[in-house]
Every structure is written in C-alpha cells, then in structure tokens.
Amino acid sequence: MGLKWTDSREIGEALYDSRPDLDPKTVRFTDMHQWICELEEFDDDPNASNEKILEAILLVWLDEAE
Known part of the structure; x- marks a missing residue:
C-alpha cells in the first residue's frame, strides 16, 4: 500500500x-x-492535495531537517 496525501x-x-x-x-x-508525486512510494490522486496538506508535509520536512 503506497503513500497517500494523509500520510x-x-x-x-x-x-x-x-x-x-x-x-x-x-x-x-x-x-x-x-516531488511528492514523483516519490516511488506515492500512490494517490495528484489533484487531491491542498495547501493545508502541503503545509503539514512541509512542517514534518522542516522538523526532519533540524
């Protein structure tokens, strides 16, 4: 099972x-x-994202980078 926008x-x-x-x-x-859509593990509708979802992903990425 691949990654979804909710992950x-x-x-x-x-x-x-x-x-x-x-x-x-x-x-x-x-x-x-x-880049998310290009991830090998990603398996969701590319059009199903929104700004709130992308912000949540960015916050995780920022946390990982620190």
Whole structure:
C-alpha cells in the first residue's frame, strides 16, 4: 500500500531522505507537490492535495531537517 496525501509524516520523511541537501525553507509548494508525486512510494490522486496538506508535509520536512 503506497503513500497517500494523509500520510504527511511519512511523506515529509521521504522528501527529507530523497533531498537531504535541500533547505525546505526555500521550497515552493508547486515544486514540493511535483516531488511528492514523483516519490516511488506515492500512490494517490495528484489533484487531491491542498495547501493545508502541503503545509503539514512541509512542517514534518522542516522538523526532519533540524
């Protein structure tokens, strides 16, 4: 079973693991959305995300980066 938009913790961790040298504070939501959809484990409707979901994922990524 793949990652869904509701799996914000797992997606944030996967983004950190796939882009460890990238500062998440500099990331645009449009780029982050694309990178999430490109994750091998991601298996959800690309159009089902929203700003609240992306913010939750970004907060996890920021936490992992610190």
